[in-house]
Amino acid sequence: MNWQAVLTSMLPEHLLLAGIVLLIVLDLVSDRPRGALAVAFVAVAAAAVAALTLALDGYMAAPFAGQFSVNPPTLIAKAIVLALVLPVLLLSRDDFADLRFHLLLLSSLYGVCLMLSADSFLTLFLGLELMSLPVYVLVLFAFQRPDSPEAALKYLVLGGAATATFLMGVSLLYGGTGSLALTAFGRALGSSNAMAQAAVVLIVVAFFLKAAIVPFHAWAPDAYEGASVPVTAYMATVIKAGVLLAAARLFATTPVGRPMADMLAILPLASMIWGNLAAIKQTSFRRMIAYSSIAHAGYLFFAFLGAGAGRLQAVLFYLLAYGVMNLLAFASLPRNGDDVAGDRITSLKGLYGRRPFAALMLGLSMLSLAGIPPLPGFVAKFLIFKNVIAAGYTAYAVLGLVASYLGIYFYLRVIQYAFMGEAAAETGPQRRLALSASVICLVPAVLLAVFPGWFIERL
Amino acid sequence: MAELLNIVLFLPLAGMLAIALLPAGRDALVRQLSLVVMVVQFVLTVVLYANFDGSVAGLQFESRVPWIPGWGVYYQIGLDGMNVLLVLLTAFLGPLVVAGAFSAITKDVKLFYAMVFFIQFAMMGTFVAQDLFLFYVFWETMLIPMFLIIGIWGGERRIYATLKFFLYTAFGSILMLAALIYLVWTLQSTTGVVSFAFADLYQVRLPLPAQTLLLGAFALSFAIKVPMFPLHTWLPDAHVEAPTAGSVILAGVLLKMGTYGFLKLGFPLFPDATREFTPLLMGLSVISIVVGACLALVQTDIKKIIAYSSISHLGYVMLGLLSLDLIGIQGAIIQMVSHGLTAAGLFLMVGMIYERCHTRDIAHYGGLAKILPVYSVFFMILTLAAIGLPTTSGFTGEFLVLLGAFNAAWPIYQAGDAFPLTMAVGAVTGVVLGAMYMLWLAQRLLFGGTKAPHLPITDLNRRESSILAILVVAVFWLGLFPQEAMRKTELAARQYQQMVAGTAAGSKAAVGVAAPESIAARGGTR
Numbered sequence: 001m002n003w004q005a006v007l008t009s010m011l012p013e014h015l016l017l018a019g020i021v022l023l024i025v026l027d028l029v030s031d032r033p034r035g036a037l038a039v040a041f042v043a044v045a046a047a048a049v050a051a052l053t054l055a056l057d058g059y060m061a062a063p064f065a066g067q068f069s070v071n072p073p074t075l076i077a078k079a080i081v082l083a084l085v086l087p088v089l090l091l092s093r094d095d096f097a098d099l100r101f102h103l104l105l106l107s108s109l110y111g112v113c114l115m116l117s118a119d120s121f122l123t124l125f126l127g128l129e130l131m132s133l134p135v136y137v138l139v140l141f142a143f144q145r146p147d148s149p150e151a152a153l154k155y156l157v158l159g160g161a162a163t164a165t166f167l168m169g170v171s172l173l174y175g176g177t178g179s180l181a182l183t184a185f186g187r188a189l190g191s192s193n194a195m196a197q198a199a200v201v202l203i204v205v206a207f208f209l210k211a212a213i214v215p216f217h218a219w220a221p222d223a224y225e226g227a228s229v230p231v232t233a234y235m236a237t238v239i240k241a242g243v244l245l246a247a248a249r250l251f252a253t254t255p256v257g258r259p260m261a262d263m264l265a266i267l268p269l270a271s272m273i274w275g276n277l278a279a280i281k282q283t284s285f286r287r288m289i290a291y292s293s294i295a296h297a298g299y300l301f302f303a304f305l306g307a308g309a310g311r312l313q314a315v316l317f318y319l320l321a322y323g324v325m326n327l328l329a330f331a332s333l334p335r336n337g338d339d340v341a342g343d344r345i346t347s348l349k350g351l352y353g354r355r356p357f358a359a360l361m362l363g364l365s366m367l368s369l370a371g372i373p374p375l376p377g378f379v380a381k382f383l384i385f386k387n388v389i390a391a392g393y394t395a396y397a398v399l400g401l402v403a404s405y406l407g408i409y410f411y412l413r414v415i416q417y418a419f420m421g422e423a424a425a426e427t428g429p430q431r432r433l434a435l436s437a438s439v440i441c442l443v444p445a446v447l448l449a450v451f452p453g454w455f456i457e458r459l
Numbered sequence: 460m461a462e463l464l465n466i467v468l469f470l471p472l473a474g475m476l477a478i479a480l481l482p483a484g485r486d487a488l489v490r491q492l493s494l495v496v497m498v499v500q501f502v503l504t505v506v507l508y509a510n511f512d513g514s515v516a517g518l519q520f521e522s523r524v525p526w527i528p529g530w531g532v533y534y535q536i537g538l539d540g541m542n543v544l545l546v547l548l549t550a551f552l553g554p555l556v557v558a559g560a561f562s563a564i565t566k567d568v569k570l571f572y573a574m575v576f577f578i579q580f581a582m583m584g585t586f587v588a589q590d591l592f593l594f595y596v597f598w599e600t601m602l603i604p605m606f607l608i609i610g611i612w613g614g615e616r617r618i619y620a621t622l623k624f625f626l627y628t629a630f631g632s633i634l635m636l637a638a639l640i641y642l643v644w645t646l647q648s649t650t651g652v653v654s655f656a657f658a659d660l661y662q663v664r665l666p667l668p669a670q671t672l673l674l675g676a677f678a679l680s681f682a683i684k685v686p687m688f689p690l691h692t693w694l695p696d697a698h699v700e701a702p703t704a705g706s707v708i709l710a711g712v713l714l715k716m717g718t719y720g721f722l723k724l725g726f727p728l729f730p731d732a733t734r735e736f737t738p739l740l741m742g743l744s745v746i747s748i749v750v751g752a753c754l755a756l757v758q759t760d761i762k763k764i765i766a767y768s769s770i771s772h773l774g775y776v777m778l779g780l781l782s783l784d785l786i787g788i789q790g791a792i793i794q795m796v797s798h799g800l801t802a803a804g805l806f807l808m809v810g811m812i813y814e815r816c817h818t819r820d821i822a823h824y825g826g827l828a829k830i831l832p833v834y835s836v837f838f839m840i841l842t843l844a845a846i847g848l849p850t851t852s853g854f855t856g857e858f859l860v861l862l863g864a865f866n867a868a869w870p871i872y873q874a875g876d877a878f879p880l881t882m883a884v885g886a887v888t889g890v891v892l893g894a895m896y897m898l899w900l901a902q903r904l905l906f907g908g909t910k911a912p913h914l915p916i917t918d919l920n921r922r923e924s925s926i927l928a929i930l931v932v933a934v935f936w937l938g939l940f941p942q943e944a945m946r947k948t949e950l951a952a953r954q955y956q957q958m959v960a961g962t963a964a965g966s967k968a969a970v971g972v973a974a975p976e977s978i979a980a981r982g983g984t985r
Contacts, residue, residue: 352567367603372629373596379527382640386530389640390647398637405633412606412625416618420610453527 002063009061009070011054012047012078016110019043023103033099040102041089044109048082051075066181067123068114073312076459077116077245080320084237085109087327090437092230094335101141104134105234112242116249121170121180124246128166128210131242132159135235139227145340151226158219162209169202186254200260203250210243211297212290214271221282224290225343232286233330236293237323244300248315253308264304265396271298272400276407284343285333288410289326292369295407296322299384302400306387314383316459321368321376321448324441329365331438332358348414350423359418361438364445370411371404376448383456463507464520464536467550468583470500475576478569486568490561493572497553497579504550511543513947516954518589526593531643531653536587540951541723544792544944545586545715548799551933552711553579555926559807560704563814564612571612575704578604582712586719591639591655594724599632601713605705612702620693620700627693631680638676642728645669661727661958670732677725678740684717687777688747691770698766699819703810706762710769710802715795718776722791726780727958734959738878741781745885748774752892756899761812761819764900765805768845771889772798778886779860782879783960787863788952789945794856796944797844797937801853804841804930808834811923816912821903825910831918835905837927842901844934846894852937861886 007014019039026033055075062069085105092101111130118124136159140152170180176195177184185203188196205216212220224232256264275295282288300322303314334351335342352359368375381404388397448455474496478489511519518537526534538546556575564571581604584597602625609621646663647653654660665673683690694714698706726733733740751771758764772794779791811834812827813819828835844851847858864886868879919927937944 352570356570372603373599378596378599382636385637386640386644389637390644394637394641397640398634401633401637405630408629409622409626412622415606416610416622419607420618453525453529453532456527456529 005061006063008054008059009063010068012051012075012082013110013113015043015047015050016106016113019047020103020106020110023099023106027099027103036099036102037089037093040106041086043106044082044085044089047113048079048086051079051082055079062119067120068117069119070117073316073459074116074249077312077316078113080316080323081112081116081238081241081245082109084241084323084327085234087331087437087440088230088234088238090433090440091233091327091331093433095228095230096141098141101138104138104141108132108134108138108234109238112238115242115246118246118249119182121173121182121184124182124250125166125170128246129163131239132163132210135231135239138231138234139223141228141231145226147222148226151222155219155223158209158216162206162216165202165209166206169199169206172196172199172202182250182252185250186252189251189254189260190257197259201263204260204263207243207247207250208267208301211240211247211301212271212294213267213297213301214274214294215267217271217275217294220294221278221287221290224293225284225287227286228339229286229330229333229335232289233327236289237319237326240293240297240300241319241323244297244315244319247301247304248312251304251308251311253311255308256304261305261393264301265393268298268301269396269399269403271295271301272403273406276403276410279407279410280413282410283345285345285348285414286343288345288414289329292407292410293326295403296369299381299400299404302388302396303384305393305396306384306391310383310387313456313459314380314387317383317452317456318380320444320455320459321380324444324448325365325368325375325377328361328438328441328445329369331434331441332361332365334358335434345414345417346421348417349421351418353423357435358438361442362418363415364442366411366414368445370408372408374449376445376452379448379452379456460507460510461520461522463503464538464587465522467500467503467507467546468536468580468587470496470503471553471576471580471583475573475580478573478576481569483569486565489568489572490557493557493575494554496576497550497557500579501550501554504547507538508543508547508947511538511947513540513950516950521589526590530592530655532592532655533590534593535590535656536584536593537589538587540948541792541955542586542719543947544796545712545719545799546583548715548796549579549582549586549712552707552799552803555803555807555930556704556707556711558922558926559707559810560702561922563703563810567611571608571704574604574607575708578608578708582708582716585716589657591643591657591660591724593655594657595632595636595639598716598720599629601716602628605709605713608705608708609697609701613700613705614702615700616696617700620696623693624697627690628680628683631683631690634676635680638673641669642673657723663728665729667731667735670729671735674725674729674732674736677720677728681717681720681725682743684720685714685747685773685777686717686770687743687774688750688770691747691751694770695763695766698769698806699760699762703806703813706766706806706810707803710765710806711799714769714773715799718773718780718791718795721777722780722788722955727955730959737781737783741778741879741882744774744777744781745882745889746774747771747777748886748889749892752889752896755896756892759821761809761821761900761904762806764896765802765809768893768896769798769802771893772802772845774889775857775860775886778864778882780955782860782863782867783956784863784867785949785952785956786859786866788955789948790856790859790861790863792948792952793852793937793941793944794860797852797856797934800930800934800937801841801845801851804837804927804934805845807926807930808838808841811919815916818912821900823910823912824904825907826905827909827911828905829909830911830914830916833919833924837919837924837931838905839901840931840934841927842897844938846897847890850935850938852934852941855938855941857890861890 055072060071111127115127136156209216272295275291279288279291368377371377371381385397521537523535526532581601588594606625751767755764755767776791776794779787844853847853864883868883872880
């Protein structure tokens with residue numbers, strides 16, 4: 001084993017691990033540990049910078065052959081996922097002074113990073129579980145409303161179902177091919193063997209469960225609503241990104257044939273339609289975002305209909321635009337003591353009168369999520385649908401675009417409340433960290449809107 | 460000079476940022492700054508217009524910079540005969556919109572002028588864009604500021620109206636997006652060229668069924684914006700609920716986006732399908748003319764009358780474009796500008812009386828000529844311009860369109876098909892109806908017993924009469940000296956005609972190219 005390769009290629013993971021160890025030490029030595037946020041922030045930022053630097057150097061290595069490998073695209077993906085966590089950490093200040101939150105978050109993030117470099121189903125499974133287990137706890141963590149435990153339990157049970165489905169698929173695959181390498185999935189995708197096809201379907205269903213695709217979406221609204229704002233933001237962006245990027249690793253560049261392509265089109269299409277329609281009647285902001293994220297998972301899975309070469313690029317660009325804008329929305333939300341009341345969409349009424357900047361940011365993020373140009377969400381959607389049409393699935397693309405139209409209304413409703421409503425009750429003081437989180441999101445959002453070409457070339 | 464067009468395009472954006480950076484509470488400063496920026500933009504546009512050479516084919520003041528190189532998307536803008544007048548119109552209305560809102564908008568002044576600049580930027584961009592991706596981005600961007608302008612500063616049912624406006628127009632755009640991707644992909648897969656440039660896309664020759672579907676998608680989007688019957692129902696709501704500035708922007712420029720879209724993209728990109736469906740589209744145009752006029756006749760809300768008259772007047776534009784006769788096409792372009800001027804003026808005037816009396820119900824008014832003489836004179840001039848009295852711009856536009864429609868229809872009639880001729884005759888009834896509803900409105904408003912919701916009311920102040928005087932000058936300029944404007948657009952109109960009609964030898968196509976004499980010469984003999 002080449003130690004230098006292990007050290008360098010896993011540098012982002014090592015930095016996260018260092019952060020985790022430091023947090024544990026901090027917990028041991030002090031009764032009322034302070035500075036947990038700073039430690040976590042520095043660890044994640046360092047990991048993101050490390051991943052980006054390695055990617056720009058064109059670093060490639062496989063320290064554990066057949067299990068774990070890095071190359072520039074995976075490092076870029078890691079850097080994006082890690083960078084998305086920075087605003088989440090800044091947001092968490094008001095909800096969690098507790099060190100254990102940061103510990104769990106970093107552990108989950110370690111799982112995501114592992115997953116993005118996995119070469120075999122073993123590593124992938126390890127990463128998937130390491131990513132999910134802390135989140136089950138986080139949903140319940142410092143719960144503020146009576147239904148949080150129920151939400152966490154629901155998430156846990158369905159997460160368990162996803163794990164079981166995944167393992168079943170993998171064991172079928174192993175039974176058929178005798179290999180745990182991810183490439184076995186690509187071969188099974190093109191095979192007409194019934195066992196291989198069953199394996200593919202089971203594994204895809206597991207990913208659908210994790211990404212909340214209709215009809216496997218029922219956990220998401222409850223979990224999002226029951227969790228606190230930073231955890232919801234983490235689930236909606238980073239977890240979703242992790243699952244989709246893992247799927248992109250699984251599908252790689254294998255062309256998707258007809259029967260599978262229909263499954264990959266129809267269920268995400270159903271997610272878009274149902275997610276967008278169900279979001280209309282929600283009164284809770286986080287529940288609405290949950291349905292919105294169900295729809296967005298649908299668009300994201302559409303990327304796999306496209307030709308192999310453009311998939312990762314489309315998924316990455318989409319996740320970047322979607323993640324940044326979603327976090328911008330969470331950072332702009334006004335907060336008051338009562339979580340249930342503060343989460344009502346009607347509490348946004350008259351936000352522009354109270355907090356012009358927050359209202360403008362919220363408006364921008366809603367328009368971007370709706371896919372209205374010139375915001376980044378539009379280019380992201382365009383990229384995906386362009387690939388779908390280029391792959392010959394014009395009908396699915398048209399249906400997908402019409403489904404995305406259904407989503408415009410409920411995003412506009414948020415803007416309507418924020419800008420056109422009479423002012424609701426005054427909220428608490430301006431929070432500086434949340435403000436800095438929205439600036440952290442705004443800068444890439446503007447860059448994505450003005451220079452999309454620069455990003456697309458580098459993804 | 461190419462930089463000048465970029466400056467004209469981005470000046471509103473700079474104005475928006477400047478306003479955003481101003482401290483809160485400096486409303487007067489915001490208003491003055493907005494006016495100055497808009498005036499500068501107009502002056503620069505006039506320089507562009509004066510330097511625009513109508514005898515040169517192709518783009519002028521062109522900029523072309525890679526934007527998304529991997530997809531062949533360029534930031535490509537330029538002026539040609541199709542958009543030069545509309546760019547001028549947009550820049551011309553900018554200062555008037557800003558000045559017209561000085562007293563009407565008192566809430567969130569900063570945000571309001573920022574949104575006016577934003578929409579000015581987006582409208583300018585839509586007109587000058589020469590790349591389909593860029594065009595689509597600007598086209599959709601326009602919805603955002605308009606959504607806020609109607610929704611924040613509008614009337615009682617503003618939320619309903621603005622959501623209806625957004626959702627209607629966004630639906631058309633979604634299908635256009637699918638069509639656009641398909642079109643570009645077809646270009647790529649057949650020729651290997653990866654490009655969104657209009658000039659490249661004109662070269663794509665699709666089979667008729669594909670053309671029909673794509674034209675349907677583009678036409679849906681454009682027809683909603685025009686708006687053409689039966690897709691017009693968002694317009695009265697949006698107009699009535701919008702603040703005056705919103706109505707002026709909507710009627711003055713935004714509606715022209717639809718007809719400009721047909722002129723620049725819809726018809727030239729899909730000529731075979733256009734010729735195939737000309738009877739249907741022509742029929743809808745004439746129905747728009749007549750139905751719009753009839754609906755205007757029965758309204759009791761002044762603003763609704765003007766709103767429905769817009770539907771009618773833009774029907775002429777569509778008729779002119781579909782006639783494929785050079786005179787008709789040029790008439791359509793003139794009519795776009797003319798309607799932009801008269802409708803903007805009338806909406807401003809409705810806003811002025813509404814600011815004084817807080818009602819738009821005609822029944823509350825009467826005999827304003829006695830108490831508001833200056834107002835009445837301007838109202839009368841704009842009314843006459845709207846119904847197309849000679850010497851006003853309305854006459855030039857409508858007359859040329861009708862002349863073009865008859866020119867095109869007559870040979871077809873002689874060949875045994877009476878449909879186009881029937882349509883042309885039908886369109887003439889719109890002129891009569893137009894005179895009826897506008898004159899009746901003027902009569903009820905200005906003449907008869909003196910009546911107003913609360914007296915005394917003051918006549919126009921200097922700001923208001925200056926705005927209207929500038930508009931009236933423009934109306935007469937276009938009415939008395941149309942040749943000047945038509946020389947700049949003639950070549951583009953001819954190109955459009957060749958692109959849509961000239962590809963296949965059919966009876967309609969033959970008619971289209973059968974008018975080679977110079978328009979300026981014909982105009983002179985009139």
